[in-house]
Amino acid sequence: MIQHVCLCERGCRRTINQDRAGGWTDGDTGLFFVADGIGGHFAGEKASGILAEELAAWWGSGRHMPSAQAAEQLQQLIDRGDARIRQQTPPGQRCGSTLVILWITGxxxxxxxxxxxxxxxxxRRMFGAETMQLTTDDVLPDTAGPDRGKLSRAVGAGRCLVSVRCGELTSGTLFTLCSDGIYKYCDSAGLHNSLAKARRTALLRQAAGEIESRVLARQAPDNYSLVLVRPVL
Structure with a gap:
């Protein structure tokens, strides 16, 4: 069994939501994602929407695959999404999306x-809980001058190089997928406290509400997406 909860909101200042997020479960198998369409470019919501469509279609047939085969097919899915976005982007425009996918099975x-x-x-740790970031931000370093902090990789724009990480589940582990609209506007201490509580109590919706309240207290200047996932072993 896998518990999960999802938020995907426009925020307080944006006129449209360019994020897409969601998840599906079947017993001890689950597929979860967050896609954040690139703001300031052509139809970021179209890029994230294409990725959401590809994942939903894949889940229908892919959820019974062994883990290694599924990971390989998900990489191919990202490549296919990248090609679709590029084909549907008008000449001279730039359209793309970030993407993080979590696949759990067996x-x-x-x-x-x-x-x-x-x-x-x-x-869980001996004295409480530890939260660590499993992904690496694909952004230009501080040495890149005025472009520092901008995306260096995206699906549909620039280079689409996929980072892959695999591992074994441990009892009581909580995974958190989120767009930058969450981690940029929710203080780290508050975020980690809410995640530690969610891991311990399994009250995922309550934790998501606490995190959302912190983002809204900062006027939520960006779209924000959050997916909390807790496998029950």
């Missing part, structure tokens, strides 16, 4: 990411 997980949407893992 006591193992696979994590695929492009861009700066993140996945955190919260695990």
């Amino acid at each position: 006591g193992t997980y696979a994590l695929l990411s492009v861009g700066d949407s993140r996945c955190y893992q919260t695990r």
